[in-house]
Structures are given as structure tokens and as C-alpha cells.
Amino acid sequence: MTFKKCIRIIFIILLSMTTVTMAKSAKELDHDANMAINKFIAKNKSADAFLVKAKAFLVFPEIKEAGFFVGGKYGEGVLRVQRTTKGYYSLTAASVGMQMGAQKYAMIIAFTTDAALNDFLLNSDEWETEVDGKITVAEWNSKEELDKDYKDPMVAFIFDSKGLMGSFSMEGTKFKKLSK
Numbered sequence: 658m659t660f661k662k663c664i665r666i667i668f669i670i671l672l673s674m675t676t677v678t679m680a681k682s683a684k685e686l687d688h689d690a691n692m693a694i695n696k697f698i699a700k701n702k703s704a705d706a707f708l709v710k711a712k713a714f715l716v717f718p719e720i721k722e723a724g725f726f727v728g729g730k731y732g733e734g735v736l737r738v739q740r741t742t743k744g745y746y747s748l749t750a751a752s753v754g755m756q757m758g759a760q761k762y763a764m765i766i767a768f769t770t771d772a773a774l775n776d777f778l779l780n781s782d783e784w785e786t787e788v789d790g791k792i793t794v795a796e797w798n799s800k801e802e803l804d805k806d807y808k809d810p811m812v813a814f815i816f817d818s819k820g821l822m823g824s825f826s827m828e829g830t831k832f833k834k835l836s837k
Contacts, residue, residue: 681733683837687742689718690735693763696817704814711767712774713738715832717748722822723759728752732764733835738774745837750830760820766813773810777832 720732768774
């Protein structure tokens, strides 16, 4: 398989993932976000207290990722402040490197400081993690308490993963505000 053919296949996969995901209405996305939050809390009982303590959090109920040397991922989510929906966002990422597979998962990004939340809200029409900020992916399991004081202004929790994706790649992620 040639490199161009491989890129074409990845592009088609990502386009199909985007089209299927974008078909959701705001009501459906809110419902899916609620279900993802419930799964997160069911996996770790201290998660509820942690989310209440966070300044805000982004819930991506389903992020789809695929790659074969060139890859990408896409998902749509909900920004919650004090458990109230404040906006809808998409997450798009492209990557290049040693990678192969496909997976889908849920992710919650907690903003632990007002400064991180304000920076995101001011630049949320198009906010990139590589340029504007860093998100720390928390290592956690169902037996640990989430009442840790994370020193990072943004902490991501990945859960409900299905599929297999191995990678050693460079990636840039972009968040974009959606109008729903």
C-alpha cells in the first residue's frame, strides 16, 4: 500500500467519523455527556466531589481515533460550569509517527484554576493545546481517590475505552466552539 493511498484511507475514516458524530443535536450531546459523567462517577466514587470542586469541565462522551502512520481523532463535547451547560465544543487532532489502530473513548477535561478556564473561554473559538496550554492526562484507577490536588491547571481523565491504538507520534489538538 502506498503512502498516498494510506493517507486517503485515513482521511476517509476521519471524514466518516466526523459526519456521524456531527449529526447529534445539542439535546443528544447533553444526554450523552450526562451518561459519560455517570460512567465516570460509577468507576470512581470520589469523581463526583472532584468535578464539583473543579472550576469547569469539558465532557467528550465519545472520541474516535484512527491511524496508520498518519492519524487523527474527533469528538464533540459539552462545557459544564457548576453542572450547567455553557457551550458545545469539538476536539480535532492530527498526528504523524509510529501509530496503528483504531479506538474510541470518553474524556473529561477538568479546569482546576480560574486562569486556565478564562484562557480557554477567551480563546475557545479556536484553542490549540500545543500553543495555548498543556493538558495533563491523569493516571488513575477505580480504587484511587480523585481528591488529589493536581498541580496542573487542566487535567484529563480518559475512560470507557474500546479498541486498540498503539502510537509514538507527534500530535496537535484543536478545540473549536460549536453552534448548536
